[in-house]
Amino acid sequence: MRCAVFKNMVLQSLKNCLWLSCVLRTPKACFWSTASGGLIIQSVSNDVYQNLAVEDWIHDHMDLEKQQVLFLWRNSPAVVIGRHQNPWQECNLRLLRQKNIKLARRRSGGGTVYHDLGNVNLTFFTTRKKYERMENLKLVVKALKALRPQLDVHVTDRYDILLDRQYKISGTAAKLGRTSAYHHCTLLCNADKFVLSSVLKSPFKGLKSNATPSVPALVKNLFEEDPSLTSEMLLDAIAKEYAVQHQIDHHITLINPADETLLPGISDKTNELQTWEWVYGKTPKFSVSTCLNMVYKDSILDVKVNMDVKHGRIEVCNIDLPEQWLPPGLYSELVKSLTGSKFCPNETTTLVTTLLRVCPQDDELHTRWSLLCENIIRLM
Amino acid sequence: MLFSGSSKKIISKFYSFELLEVCIHRVRSCSSIRFIKSKYVCVFDKSALKFSHQQRLFRTSAVSCGQIVQFKLSDIGEGITEVTVKEWYIKEGDTVSQFDSICEVQSDKASVTITSRYDGVIRKLHYSIDDIAFVGKPLVDIEIDASKGVASEEDVVETPPMSHEEHTHQEIKGHKTLATPAVRRLAMENNIKLSEVVGTGKDNRILKEDILNYLAKQTGAILPPSPKAEIAPPQRKAEAVPAAPKDKARKIPVPVSRPIAFAGKDKTEPVTGFQKAMVKTMSAALKIPHFGYSDEIDLTQLVQLREELKPLAEIRGVKLSFMPFFIKAASLGLLQYPILNASLDENCQNVTYKASHNIGVAMDTEQGLIVPNVKNVQVCSVFDIAVELNRLQSLGSAGQLGTSDLTGGTFTLSNIGTIGGTYAKPVILPPEVAIGALGKIQALPRFNSKGEVFKAQIMNVSWSADHRIIDGATMARFSNLWKSYLENPASMLLDLK
Numbered sequence: 001m002r003c004a005v006f007k008n009m010v011l012q013s014l015k016n017c018l019w020l021s022c023v024l025r026t027p028k029a030c031f032w033s034t035a036s037g038g039l040i041i042q043s044v045s046n047d048v049y050q051n052l053a054v055e056d057w058i059h060d061h062m063d064l065e066k067q068q069v070l071f072l073w074r075n076s077p078a079v080v081i082g083r084h085q086n087p088w089q090e091c092n093l094r095l096l097r098q099k100n101i102k103l104a105r106r107r108s109g110g111g112t113v114y115h116d117l118g119n120v121n122l123t124f125f126t127t128r129k130k131y132e133r134m135e136n137l138k139l140v141v142k143a144l145k146a147l148r149p150q151l152d153v154h155v156t157d158r159y160d161i162l163l164d165r166q167y168k169i170s171g172t173a174a175k176l177g178r179t180s181a182y183h184h185c186t187l188l189c190n191a192d193k194f195v196l197s198s199v200l201k202s203p204f205k206g207l208k209s210n211a212t213p214s215v216p217a218l219v220k221n222l223f224e225e226d227p228s229l230t231s232e233m234l235l236d237a238i239a240k241e242y243a244v245q246h247q248i249d250h251h252i253t254l255i256n257p258a259d260e261t262l263l264p265g266i267s268d269k270t271n272e273l274q275t276w277e278w279v280y281g282k283t284p285k286f287s288v289s290t291c292l293n294m295v296y297k298d299s300i301l302d303v304k305v306n307m308d309v310k311h312g313r314i315e316v317c318n319i320d321l322p323e324q325w326l327p328p329g330l331y332s333e334l335v336k337s338l339t340g341s342k343f344c345p346n347e348t349t350t351l352v353t354t355l356l357r358v359c360p361q362d363d364e365l366h367t368r369w370s371l372l373c374e375n376i377i378r379l380m
Numbered sequence: 381m382l383f384s385g386s387s388k389k390i391i392s393k394f395y396s397f398e399l400l401e402v403c404i405h406r407v408r409s410c411s412s413i414r415f416i417k418s419k420y421v422c423v424f425d426k427s428a429l430k431f432s433h434q435q436r437l438f439r440t441s442a443v444s445c446g447q448i449v450q451f452k453l454s455d456i457g458e459g460i461t462e463v464t465v466k467e468w469y470i471k472e473g474d475t476v477s478q479f480d481s482i483c484e485v486q487s488d489k490a491s492v493t494i495t496s497r498y499d500g501v502i503r504k505l506h507y508s509i510d511d512i513a514f515v516g517k518p519l520v521d522i523e524i525d526a527s528k529g530v531a532s533e534e535d536v537v538e539t540p541p542m543s544h545e546e547h548t549h550q551e552i553k554g555h556k557t558l559a560t561p562a563v564r565r566l567a568m569e570n571n572i573k574l575s576e577v578v579g580t581g582k583d584n585r586i587l588k589e590d591i592l593n594y595l596a597k598q599t600g601a602i603l604p605p606s607p608k609a610e611i612a613p614p615q616r617k618a619e620a621v622p623a624a625p626k627d628k629a630r631k632i633p634v635p636v637s638r639p640i641a642f643a644g645k646d647k648t649e650p651v652t653g654f655q656k657a658m659v660k661t662m663s664a665a666l667k668i669p670h671f672g673y674s675d676e677i678d679l680t681q682l683v684q685l686r687e688e689l690k691p692l693a694e695i696r697g698v699k700l701s702f703m704p705f706f707i708k709a710a711s712l713g714l715l716q717y718p719i720l721n722a723s724l725d726e727n728c729q730n731v732t733y734k735a736s737h738n739i740g741v742a743m744d745t746e747q748g749l750i751v752p753n754v755k756n757v758q759v760c761s762v763f764d765i766a767v768e769l770n771r772l773q774s775l776g777s778a779g780q781l782g783t784s785d786l787t788g789g790t791f792t793l794s795n796i797g798t799i800g801g802t803y804a805k806p807v808i809l810p811p812e813v814a815i816g817a818l819g820k821i822q823a824l825p826r827f828n829s830k831g832e833v834f835k836a837q838i839m840n841v842s843w844s845a846d847h848r849i850i851d852g853a854t855m856a857r858f859s860n861l862w863k864s865y866l867e868n869p870a871s872m873l874l875d876l877k
Contacts, residue, residue, distance in 0.1 A: 083484070083491040084466045097780060110489035131457050159489065174490035176456065178479065183490075210510045212486065284466065284509070313652070337660075340652045346779035347653045350750060353786035354657035357810050358664040361723055361732070370783055377783070 038246030040070045040239045041253045048078040048104045048115060050257035053269035055175075055182060056107065058125050061265075064180050069125035070242045071184075072235050072252065075115040077192075078102040079199055082110040082173060086211035086283045088204050088343075093380075095199050105279050108184065110173030111214030114200055118190035118221065120231050122238060124183045131181040133159050133172060140170070140187065143241035147233065148226055160217070161187070167220035187238075189231045190223035204379075209286030280344065281312040292375040296368070301325075305376065309343045319376075326368060330359050338376075345380045348373070446525060448503055450518040453485075456492055461515050463487040465507045470520075474502045477588065478562055482520060485513060499562045500524040559586040566591045654748035664810045669847040673855045674803050677863050679821055679837045685869050693766060703741060704765040706793055706818065709865040711737040711757040712875050714791060717858040721790045723811045724849055731849055740789035740809070741769065743776045744799070751809060752781050753789035758877065793818065802840045813846040814855070 043051050051073040058069060079091045079101060087093060087103060090112040096103055115121065124136045137155040144153050152164050161170035172185040196219065222229050235252075243250035260267055272278055285308070292303040304320035317338045321331065337351045352373040356366065456463060463485040470482055476496045485492050504521035507513050559567070559574055563586055567574050572591060579586040638647070651659060682705060693700035714721045714737050723732045740753035752772045754765055775781045794806050797820035804817035819840035826836040841863075845855050865872045 082489075084486055097778075107491060108489075109486045109491035128457070133458070172489055176490055176492040178493070178495045282467075337656060340650055341656065342653055346781070347747070349781060349783055349786060350654055350657050350747075353783055354661050356787050357661055360726060361811050366787070370787070374783055 037066070038068045038070065038242065038248045039253070040072070040242060040248075040251065041255050042072040042235065043074075043257055044254050045257045046074060046076040046117065047257070047270075048075040048080060048102055049270050049273045050266075051075060051121070052080075052104060052106055052273050053266050054255070054257045054263065055123055055184070056269045056273075057263050057266050058123075059175065059177060059180055059182055061263075062125070062180070064125055064127045064130075068130070068246065069123075070239065071123040071125065072239065073121045073123070074117050074119065074231060075121070076102075077114075077116045077195070078104055079112060079114055080104045080106050081112045082212055082214075083107055083175075083282070084109060084212045084284055085112060085214070086207070086209050086286055087280060088283075088380075089202055089207050089209060089211060089286075090214055091199050092202055094203075094378075099195070099199075101195075101199060103279055104273060105282060106173065108173035108175035108182070109212065111171065111212065112200060113171055113186050114191065114196040115186070116191050116195070118188070118192065118223070118231060120187045120189060120234050122185055122187065126181055126183075128176060128179055128181045131174070131176060131183065133174060133183045136183050137161060137170070137172065137185065139241050139245060140185070140238055143237040144222075144234070146241065147237040148229070151222070151225065159185075161185075163220050163222065163225060166218060168217040169220060169222060171217075187234060188219060188221045189229060189234055190221050193219060193221065206290035207286060207288055209284060211284045211286065276312070276342065276344070280342070283309070283312055285310045288379065290379065292372075294371055294375055296371060303372070303375070305379070307338075307343070312343055314338050314341060314343055319372075321372070326372070327359070327365070330355070330365075330369070333359075334373075343380055345377045348377050348380060352377075446501070446523040448521050448523050449498060449500070451482075451497060451520050451522050452517060453494065453513050453515050453519045455515055456485075456487055456490070460487050462512050463492065463515070465509060465511050465513050466491070467509065468505060470502050472502050472505060476500060476502060476522070478560060494519065496522070498522050498524055563588055563591060654750075658748065661809060662807060665807045668808050668810065668813075670805075670808060670844045671847045671852065671855075672805055672842060672844050673852065673859060674840060674842040675859050675863060677839050677841060678826065678867050679839050680835075682866055682869050683821070683837045693763065696763070698763070698766050698770055700763075700766050701769070702821075703769055703793070703795060704762045705866065705869070706795075707739050707741070707754060707757055707765050707769075708760070708762050709862050709872065710739060710791065710793060710816070711760075712865060712872065713858050713862040715758065715875075716861060717854055719850055719854060720814045720845065720858055722813055722849065723790070724813060724846065728848060734790045736788075736790065738788050738790045740792035740812075741772070742792060742794035742796075743773065745776055745779070747779070750776060750781065750786065751789060751792060752776060752785040753792075755788065761876075792816070797821065797839065804842045806842060806844050808844055808846060813850060815844050817842045817844075 043054060045051060054071065054073070058071065062069065077099070079087075079096060081087050081090050081103070083106065085105070087105075091103070093103070095101075113119075122136075122140065126132070134155065137159060141153050141155055141161060144151055153161055153169070154165075155161055159172040160168050163169045169188045170185050172183065174183040175181065200214075200216070222234070239252050240250050255262065257263070257266060257270070275281075288305065288307040288309065290305055292301075292305055294301045294303060301322065304318075306316075306318040306320075307314050308316040317335050319331075319335065326334075333355055334352070337355060338348065341347050341351060352369070356369060359365065359369075453463070464487070465483060466486050467484040468482070469484070470476055470480070476482065477499050478496055480496045482494045482496050482502075485494060500522040502520055503523045506518050506520060513519060559579070564574070566572075566588060567577070567586075570591070574586055577586050577590050580590050581587040679702075682702070686700065686702060686705070690700050718733050719731070721734050721737055723734060724730075725732070736755065737757040738753045738755050739757050740751040742749060742751050752775075754760070754768045754772070757765060760768070772781065772785060775785065789809070789812065791812060792806075792809055792815045794804075794815065794817045796804055796806075797818050800820055802819040802822075804819065806815045806817040808815050819842070821837050821839045823835050824838045825833050826838070828834050841859065843855055843859055865875075
């Protein structure tokens with residue numbers, strides 16, 4: 001909703017609140033120039049959903065004509081997939097669940113990244129007309145070089161930043177709306193490379209999809225190049241360079257993404273980003289074609305499974321079982337239940353355990369059923 | 381640059397004339413206009429300059445039926461000429477308003493939301509998902525109302541030919557009123573003076589919502605909303621468990637009303653997922669002839685005992701609620717009345733007495749009701765049960781319960797009292813034969829053996845059992861035994877195995 005009165009009100013309260021709560025990042029007098037051509041803000045939260053919601057909020061509500069915005073943020077461990085990607089294809093969901101790493105889908109395009117506190121995120125907000133990714137990345141490189149002149153960093157034409165000509169330290173994505181746009185990128189300072197490589201490897205086989213694939217790259221932390229570097233230093237250096245280029249004060253204003261008065265409607269945005277319908281349901285249509293190798297009573301059963309998944313729900317389901325392995329009635333119940341339900345282990349577990357209640361209480365049958373269902377659930 | 385300021389204005393008029401589709405002012409700003417420039421430069425020749433009268437004439441003779449306009453994909457920037465269509469937000473036949481989102485396209489790590497320039501009905505989508513779309517080529521065909529043609533004429537009459545930007549300005553009484561042609565038409569149709577409407581858009585532009593609000597105030601009627609208007613749903617709150625001594629660590633969501641449009645249309649959805657599971661279970665449960673039996677338990681002593689034991693459990697890293705006591709007491713009772721831990725086969729020919737006491741605990745999650753069970757309670761201590769409950773509860777709230785946790789139950793307890801209520805009529809979960817629903821613990825006055833009134837912690841229990849194999853007397857005796865263990869927890873010590 002674009003409402004000039006509303007926006008002015010919000011910006012005014014933003015200015016008021018921030019002025020009161022601003023934390024000095026530079027040894028300068030604390031004042032905020034309202035006539036500036038730019039604004040640098042940093043999130044106090046490490047919650048990936050809250051931070052993504054701030055991006056949405058700025059994109060939807062702020063007038064970027066007079067003032068461009070640089071948003072600095074970091075997240076606790078999370079995997080962030082692009083708008084049109086397939087989480088099953090991009091990461092190891094089981095590992096994510098085990099390690100309690102969050103999964104988020106952002107609104108911009110591009111590939112999958114792993115965030116933790118050793119990774120800094122930068123978002124450049126401009127009007128649609130002023131959308132210019134190369135300039136932003138050059139700014140980042142300039143800032144890095146100013147901080148550590150010996151760093152061999154440069155921008156590729158794929159909008160990556162490479163260290164030593166071979167290691168990727170930054171990936172880029174962008175979102176364009178009707179009048180505003182944003183370009184955000186990551187920057188690896190001291191992220192956990194071990195976790196990064198293990199969660200971004202999907203064990204999924206037999207997945208066919210037109211979702212945007214990620215391009216895997218060799219990564220390196222800036223910390224490995226120069227152990228004296230910290231995320232804080234990087235954020236500061238980039239803010240400084242942004243301030244110089246936009247001719248504004250090198251002043252970083254902290255914002256709290258949970259503040260509803262400052263950012264009205266932000267909690268709705270945060271909640272939406274966490275719904276199953278957004279994170280999983282927005283996956284482009286894909287099909288699963290795989291073979292379950294089930295070990296049953298000293299023999300291995302090959303069970304072919306084919307599923308079409310649309311909006312995260314199973315549209316079509318085919319399980320190729322040996323005849324009479326399960327009573328036909330039960331088999332058709334299984335297929336009927338799975339069709340239309342979420343391609344999600346939790347939902348499938350509930351469904352299959354319920355079905356077990358209403359079938360004959362036979363141990364042999366239960367064993368077979370559990371074996372089959374557990375294998376199917378493992379796919380999700 | 382081919383197109384200077386004044387030409388731009390002329391072109392904008394052309395644009396609002398609905399002949400041209402490409403966003404012309406993009407051409408001005410785009411540094412690499414090679415593609416577009418070559419295509420359109422020929423259009424803007426000198427003949428374009430002498431049109432104001434011609435234009436009016438043309439408008440007067442506008443078509444009387446809906447005019448189909450080809451909405452072309454506008455320039456993305458950075459010299460991009462092709463994008464991939466990733467998602468459609470509309471389908472053929474949908475009505476769209478200006479600025480509604482039409483589709484999402486992707487190009488080289490950038491996701492772009494394409495919004496509509498017109499009000500109208502979508503008549504044709506030129507691409508399917510995953511197709512490559514070209515900048516400057518038609519994206520969708522939109523049918524615009526005939527009346528728009530009429531409105532545009534009005535615009536020409538009212539507005540001086542000079543001042544054109546993307547939106548038409550209006551100079552009335554010295555006020556500049558910004559409004560798009562669509563909004564003007566709406567105002568005109570409803571005999572509203574734009575000068576009287578408060579604009580809430582950018583630069584005080586008057587939006588369609590403003591006209592509708594103005595109308596609503598005038599007529600006091602509730603108007604049908606624009607496609608995007610919705611009442612924001614009340615926030616889903618995870619309520620903390622009430623301060624009653626039953627200390628459950630579960631979050632209980634407040635029932636949320638779904639967003640309802642003003643028009644109050646019925647909404648039909650297929651039954652899927654958890655609901656499907658419930659339908660199956662309950663339909664099967666219906667076949668069991670239920671009978672109920674209820675009673676009141678004085679938990680005063682148990683409340684005290686739990687208070688003493690809670691810190692001990694916490695030291696061991698476990699949250700101790702009342703459930704472990706209820707579950708253990710039930711298991712002790714089942715040892716005496718094993719028929720309640722049995723299962724009747726489909727033909728009601730055989731009763732199977734289950735050796736394990738796998739006591740299920742009904743759990744309310746965000747998605748719905750699930751019943752994980754604690755296995756082999758007959759060999760577990762109260763503390764063991766507490767540990768297992770903690771594990772099941774955390775898995776349950778994370779949505780990560782496994783099949784083994786959810787199968788094999790033989791008897792169920794449902795602690796509906798954490799939400800509220802006293803007496804209930806629980807439904808047996810097949811293939812079990814009995815279930816108990818526990819109400820909330822309330823402080824109530826009761827008489828003791830001396831005839832004095834004292835404050836008692838009272839909880840109600842409601843049992844349901846399968847009347848085909850269980851009779852009232854058995855249920856009553858089991859309940860009494862269970863009750864005696866809980867009213868006098870020390871007596872549990874005698875029978876603990």
